[in-house]
Amino acid sequence: MAEKKLMKGNEAFAQAAINAGCRFYFGYPITPQNEVPEYMSRELKKVGGSFIQAESELASINMAYGAAAAGGRVMISSSSPGIALMQEGFSAAAVTQAPMVAINVMRSGPGIGGIQPAQADYFQVTRGGGNGDYHIIVYAPKSIQEACEMIYKAFEVADEYRNPVMICADGMLGQMMEPVAIPDPIPAMTEEEIFEAKPWALTGHKNKRERNAIKSVFLQQEVLEDFNLNVLAPKYEKAMRELPEAELIDVEGAEVVFVAYGTTSRVVAEAMDLLADEGIKCGLIRLKTLWPFPEYAFDAIGESTKNVIAVELSMGQMIQDVKLAINGKLPVDLINKVGGVLLDPEEIAERTKKIMEVR
Amino acid sequence: MKPVFEVTKGMREMTSHYCPGCTHGISHRLVMEVLDERGQLGDAIGVSPVGCSITAHQYMNVDMIEASHGRAPATASAIKRVHPNAPVFTYQGDGDLASIGMGELIHAAGRGEKICTFFVNNAIYGMTGGQMAPTTLLGQKATTCVDGRTIEQAGSPMRICELLETIPGAVYVERVSLHNPAGVRTAKKAIHRAFEVQEKGLGYAFVEFLSTCPTNWGMTPVKALDWLKENMIPYYPVKQFKCPEEVK
Numbered sequence: 359m360a361e362k363k364l365m366k367g368n369e370a371f372a373q374a375a376i377n378a379g380c381r382f383y384f385g386y387p388i389t390p391q392n393e394v395p396e397y398m399s400r401e402l403k404k405v406g407g408s409f410i411q412a413e414s415e416l417a418s419i420n421m422a423y424g425a426a427a428a429g430g431r432v433m434i435s436s437s438s439p440g441i442a443l444m445q446e447g448f449s450a451a452a453v454t455q456a457p458m459v460a461i462n463v464m465r466s467g468p469g470i471g472g473i474q475p476a477q478a479d480y481f482q483v484t485r486g487g488g489n490g491d492y493h494i495i496v497y498a499p500k501s502i503q504e505a506c507e508m509i510y511k512a513f514e515v516a517d518e519y520r521n522p523v524m525i526c527a528d529g530m531l532g533q534m535m536e537p538v539a540i541p542d543p544i545p546a547m548t549e550e551e552i553f554e555a556k557p558w559a560l561t562g563h564k565n566k567r568e569r570n571a572i573k574s575v576f577l578q579q580e581v582l583e584d585f586n587l588n589v590l591a592p593k594y595e596k597a598m599r600e601l602p603e604a605e606l607i608d609v610e611g612a613e614v615v616f617v618a619y620g621t622t623s624r625v626v627a628e629a630m631d632l633l634a635d636e637g638i639k640c641g642l643i644r645l646k647t648l649w650p651f652p653e654y655a656f657d658a659i660g661e662s663t664k665n666v667i668a669v670e671l672s673m674g675q676m677i678q679d680v681k682l683a684i685n686g687k688l689p690v691d692l693i694n695k696v697g698g699v700l701l702d703p704e705e706i707a708e709r710t711k712k713i714m715e716v717r
Numbered sequence: 718m719k720p721v722f723e724v725t726k727g728m729r730e731m732t733s734h735y736c737p738g739c740t741h742g743i744s745h746r747l748v749m750e751v752l753d754e755r756g757q758l759g760d761a762i763g764v765s766p767v768g769c770s771i772t773a774h775q776y777m778n779v780d781m782i783e784a785s786h787g788r789a790p791a792t793a794s795a796i797k798r799v800h801p802n803a804p805v806f807t808y809q810g811d812g813d814l815a816s817i818g819m820g821e822l823i824h825a826a827g828r829g830e831k832i833c834t835f836f837v838n839n840a841i842y843g844m845t846g847g848q849m850a851p852t853t854l855l856g857q858k859a860t861t862c863v864d865g866r867t868i869e870q871a872g873s874p875m876r877i878c879e880l881l882e883t884i885p886g887a888v889y890v891e892r893v894s895l896h897n898p899a900g901v902r903t904a905k906k907a908i909h910r911a912f913e914v915q916e917k918g919l920g921y922a923f924v925e926f927l928s929t930c931p932t933n934w935g936m937t938p939v940k941a942l943d944w945l946k947e948n949m950i951p952y953y954p955v956k957q958f959k960c961p962e963e964v965k
Binding site: 412420421425427428446447561564566569575 | 729758759760761762764767771772774775777778779780781782783784785788791792793794795796798799800803820821823824828
């Protein structure tokens with residue numbers, strides 16, 4: 359691991375991708391992720407990579423689709439409305455098993471919305487904004503350091519699962535600066551290595567194998583049924599067994615357990631200190647993966663817990679998965695802000711005390 | 718004895734799903750014959766988007782990918798970045814290329830992407846059953862203009878080669894017609910030049926094939942060839958719009 363440097367989130371994300379061997383990036387401007395395409399346009403060429411400023415988010419993801427299908431290590435990034443435009447492409451990438459990494463630097467919505475940080479894309483990224491039966495794997499970093507480590511790992515996960523992987527950051531992570539040590543660079547695959555390591559990829563058959571056909575259309579229903587049940591389903595089941603991740607802080611013995619992810623979880627951690635000062639024992643389940651949802655973490659909630667509180671910057675999206683995980687065993691309440699307005703620790707502490715009184 | 722004709726190894730041995738008299742068979746074979754003659758079947762990568770020819774990979778013996786509707790030039794642009802020495806081509810119909818895919822087309826041309834696009838213009842949506850395309854001629858009947866296309870209702874048909882001619886990055890632009898043997902021979906030469914342009918790294922190469930759709934035009938295959946000649950060519954002139962000196 360390199361030495362720590364003070365870096366802006368978006369630039370660190372881009373460098374983490376390059377260090378992970380990403381050589382193809384196709385970007386389109388949208389605030390608050392613009393430093394990613396700007397950084398990639400400068401830096402990728404220095405390592406023999408290729409940058410295209412796409413004409414739209416639609417083009418961007420369909421370029422990523424081409425590069426992934428051709429065996430290249432590829433990343434795209436955007437922010438909420440831009441991710442919405444890409445959803446058809448995520449569905450296509452899932453069915454064709456094209457490995458790619460996408461960063462969503464979330465902003466507020468709905469519609470064009472605003473450019474302030476938000477977490478209102480939980481449904482969009484975990485429920486599949488695109489058509490059909492598919493999932494994308496979603497990581498939710500709380501810091502620039504963690505984002506870089508998740509991006510670095512995401513390329514391996516994308517290749518292993520042959521599926522899109524998304525890093526769900528928010529405008530705050532993209533725009534702020536923090537000290538970060540980016541994982542060490544690894545070399546990108548050569549075209550010859552792609553031919554050997556990714557026998558499914560578009561490389562030209564070189565008269566050495568049958569031609570490859572990467573297919574998205576299945577007009578015979580039995581063929582599509584077979585593909586969904588025997589290729590996609592086992593893969594998603596494996597992901598649900600192996601990928602869920604959460605950080606558990608003081609959950610055992612807690613009176614109140616918060617559930618949060620991303621930068622919001624850092625604000626919750628501060629609120630927990632305030633509540634501890636008043637003698638209220640609090641715990642936190644911090645989601646590191648949004649899909650697959652880390653249901654296992656909820657097994658740690660014991661008899662001491664009276665309240666579960668979902669804290670998120672949305673009208674209440676993640677809370678639905680929290681309720682599914684709690685399965686009626688405890689009341690689940692929501693502390694939130696919407697439209698790009700942020701929570702502060704004092705407000706979380708006050709609202710928590712009110713919830714405890716009512717309950 | 719030296720054979721006078723051999724079927725190209727670029728076409729896989731199987732019966733196609735195309736309707737009787739459809740010219741896709743001719744344009745498929747021409748593209749594959751050219752790659753075969755250039756010794757590039759093992760290197761080529763094709764992109765076929767939504768439309769009748771989305772499963773062109775069933776017949777074309779090269780690595781291929783199905784693209785989402787309209788997005789083939791974007792997908793192909795990225796494939797070319799990963800494999801800069803591979804001949805990369807898109808094979809697109811007019812509903813796909815001239816309607817939903819206009820943005821990707823124009824911008825791939827604008828960037829001067831070193832790829833080839835083969836554009837099958839039969840003036841109608843084929844796969845979905847004969848709806849009006851941007852290329853449907855005035856007066857031509859389609860299921861979404863049953864009394865014939867009018868300017869008032871749908872504007873005038875789009876001429877794609879003429880549009881691309883204005884874009885510096887599109888260095889080779891030619892329209893050919895598949896309605897007779899002379900046209901087919903001209904088409905093959907155009908495909909050769911398009912791949913030559915790509916190999917020399919000169920820029921974006923575009924060949925339009927005026928093609929027939931007997932099924933959705935409601936004609937016999939022979940009548941459809943005549944209709945193409947009499948109606949399409951006057952509006953879509955068969956012409957080389959642009960050609961770099963290096964491949965003339």
